[in-house]
Amino acid sequence: MEQTPSRQEASDAVQDHGWRYVLGALQTSVPVGTLAQAISLAGDAVAACGDDADRHLRVDVRPDRAVFTLRSSDRATVTTRDIELARLISATADRSGFLPEPGTGAGAPRSVQTLEIAVDALDIAGIRPFWKAVLGYVDEAGAGGPEDPLVDPVGQGPAVWFQRMDRARPQRNRVHLDVSVPHDEAPRRIDVALAAGGRLVSAARAPAFWVLADPEGNEACVTTWQGRDG
Incomplete structure (x- = not known):
């Protein structure tokens, strides 16, 4: 059963997996080399989320990156299922040779926001x-x-x-x-x-x-x- 974690709990649960809690959602950005790679990665993420993809996942696909956002559309907030899906997407990206990262730090173009x-x-x-x-x-x-x-x-x-x-x-x-x-x-x-x-x-x-x-x-x-x- 999906539960609604506190902001602190949600942040702590995904921080080490390359995600950040931002304004009631979980976000990460995955740098890629081509649009085809971004589309392929998005497809892998949808497959990893299974039947929950439509209710939880949003993807912004660009030639240089894929930005993933997780939030329950039913509850308009982050749930424990979103945390599980974030970890699944990170594992999927890692197996494909990509690194989910929130873009924080001086060397990044900008953070997720x-x-x-x-x-x-x-x-x-x-x-x-x-x-x-x-x-x-x-x-x-x-x-x-x-x-x-x-x-x-x-x-x-x-x-x-x-x-x-x-x-x-x-x-x-x-x-x-x-x-x-x-x-x-x-x-x-x-x-x-x-x-x-x-x-x-x-x-x-x-x-x-x-x-x-x-x-x-x-x-x-x-x-x-x-x-x-x-």
Whole structure:
């Protein structure tokens, strides 16, 4: 029977297998040499997952890599079955001579990550229908309330969520990006952003998220799964 592990349990269970827990999903990236290799590896992963592939696995296939994401579509979160499937996919890739890795570290192009767009609003229920219509988005699985996030039905675009304001703030940007990265990637990502001219606005909620800003004050948050329990 599938169970829902804690964030810490999910992260610990897959870390040594080349996966990372990022925003309610397990992710890894497998570098390859050709598109044919990526497609072949994706097929092997689907075979390893068996009947659970359609409910748990998503694959982004590129000529230089295959990016795997595991999450229960029924529960919209990571389950113990996703952890089992991550280990099976890692073993399958290893037998084919490929190394699943989350891309953390200075030598990697970038880590696995998930991007969200946050919209500040005084009346979330009033603006949410507009964003749902203009983006062609749908309600998040298991949600659908007047203030809940919106998601791309084909999984290509970033999710959009809404942050309530207590008063109008005309001198502050009202849309910002949330970049969810592996917990061990966050310090490096913040350091390079600061070195590129950014500034740290707030670390009050770290390690759940750090608020950064560019030289003109436009904000972005670097987020991790840590610091969100309790």
